[in-house]
Amino acid sequence: MFSIKNAMDMLGFESGVTSDHKEIMSADGAILPGVGSFSEAMKHINAMDLAVPITEFISSGKHFMGICLGLQLLFSESEEFGYTSGLGVIEGKVESLERHDGIRRVPHVGWNSVEKRGSIENNAIASSLEGIASGEYFYFVHSYYVNPVKDCDVYTTTEYRGFEFCSSILSDNVFASQFHPEKSGEAGLKVLRDFFTK
Amino acid sequence: MSLALRIIPRLDIKGPNLVKGVHMEGLRVLGKPEKFAKHYYEQGADELLYQDVVASLYGRNSLHDIVSRTAKEIFIPLTVGGGIRTLEDISNILRAGADKVSINTAAINDPELVSSASKMFGASTIVVAIEAIRQLDGHYMAFTDNGRNTTGKEIVSWAKQAEELGAGEILIVSVDQEGTGKGFDLNLAKQVSDEVSVPVVIHGGAGHINDVLELANQVPVSGIAIASLFHHEYIANNRHLEGYDDEGNIEFLKSNRVMSNIEAATIRDLKALLVKHNISCRQNVKVA
Numbered sequence: 068m069f070s071i072k073n074a075m076d077m078l079g080f081e082s083g084v085t086s087d088h089k090e091i092m093s094a095d096g097a098i099l100p101g102v103g104s105f106s107e108a109m110k111h112i113n114a115m116d117l118a119v120p121i122t123e124f125i126s127s128g129k130h131f132m133g134i135c136l137g138l139q140l141l142f143s144e145s146e147e148f149g150y151t152s153g154l155g156v157i158e159g160k161v162e163s164l165e166r167h168d169g170i171r172r173v174p175h176v177g178w179n180s181v182e183k184r185g186s187i188e189n190n191a192i193a194s195s196l197e198g199i200a201s202g203e204y205f206y207f208v209h210s211y212y213v214n215p216v217k218d219c220d221v222y223t224t225t226e227y228r229g230f231e232f233c234s235s236i237l238s239d240n241v242f243a244s245q246f247h248p249e250k251s252g253e254a255g256l257k258v259l260r261d262f263f264t265k
Numbered sequence: 266m267s268l269a270l271r272i273i274p275r276l277d278i279k280g281p282n283l284v285k286g287v288h289m290e291g292l293r294v295l296g297k298p299e300k301f302a303k304h305y306y307e308q309g310a311d312e313l314l315y316q317d318v319v320a321s322l323y324g325r326n327s328l329h330d331i332v333s334r335t336a337k338e339i340f341i342p343l344t345v346g347g348g349i350r351t352l353e354d355i356s357n358i359l360r361a362g363a364d365k366v367s368i369n370t371a372a373i374n375d376p377e378l379v380s381s382a383s384k385m386f387g388a389s390t391i392v393v394a395i396e397a398i399r400q401l402d403g404h405y406m407a408f409t410d411n412g413r414n415t416t417g418k419e420i421v422s423w424a425k426q427a428e429e430l431g432a433g434e435i436l437i438v439s440v441d442q443e444g445t446g447k448g449f450d451l452n453l454a455k456q457v458s459d460e461v462s463v464p465v466v467i468h469g470g471a472g473h474i475n476d477v478l479e480l481a482n483q484v485p486v487s488g489i490a491i492a493s494l495f496h497h498e499y500i501a502n503n504r505h506l507e508g509y510d511d512e513g514n515i516e517f518l519k520s521n522r523v524m525s526n527i528e529a530a531t532i533r534d535l536k537a538l539l540v541k542h543n544i545s546c547r548q549n550v551k552v553a
Binding site: 180206253 | 306
């Protein structure tokens, strides 16, 4: 969270960290970050009544970015600790990298490259993400990945030890990445800058 | 395209200065950490590792300002270690801007700290650092306090234990090779890498970029932490150093000498060599 604030400060955006419904709704853009446990995060989201502001903000059409756990939370459910429901903004499940043979080192940590899969036709928002070129490296640190039901939601994929997974989604005004733009040097700063500069 | 090998400059910090020692003794002042950090970021460093080298001894942990300043300008992961003893210490250093913390002495003295920290802050935030000294029988023992104190723990079993306790990453420091420029201890790297399934980062011994290539070719490590090799390149090309505080041994800096067994190199040169030999790296890093 502090890293994202530092990045936004560096880029010259006016930003704040909040869980207040009104503040969220009055903002021009929003970022849902997150590191750690899906079920813990959902517990907090529900305890703080944040599910409604988040989904309402997304419905408003303003730019919304999810990062790492923030990407996963948008999904229908996660298989961490049995099944936990997510925000249900994107149809699909959050699954463990460990399911896959050949992935013997978890978490997936470090710089990995993305392949752009999403089509930018019919999506004005996508043009603001031109900065993500195929082959660009971003910083990852995660043990779970998202599995979107709809192919059209997949914006980039990334390969780890022979397994290809969805590394970012784009759906209308929502962009969310498994990687951390705020930890991905200039390439990441560019993603943040482009997405929030309308 | 796949997961890149992480090249991680390691900055040993004493008070306000970047220092470097050989076999963790005789610390020489090399300059201001922030300047080195910024240079490395621009050169394409994948992460930074800050180590407070006297904290454990004097019981202080005074890196916060340097960490905060770094976090405001440098947007790659930063790991901070040295004298971190409690959950509160970890919380404070993360709040200052660090992404990961590295614990050594405190972890060996109280393994429970690793599991509590892992649960509280997330496994990927907790790096267990192990200082290894080679024994006559080919095994390695773990040490603490910058190689001063013996622990009686054999490093492979301790590394496995640390992983089980919840460490998200293991950092192995070869006390024998560290600062000597004589190359990495490949046997050490292999022993640990073979036995744990969390990412392993190796530090200690790079004297030439070929040393790094050799390690990368022989052992599937996740990252390689490098100090002298890079620091001496920065110094050699920035003779007009200013702003180092007159604290500590600055004779080396003032003398303009170079270390003869270190063939200093830049991160760019290193990565170019690695890529030439098909080692996946993050290259062509643009800086605004």
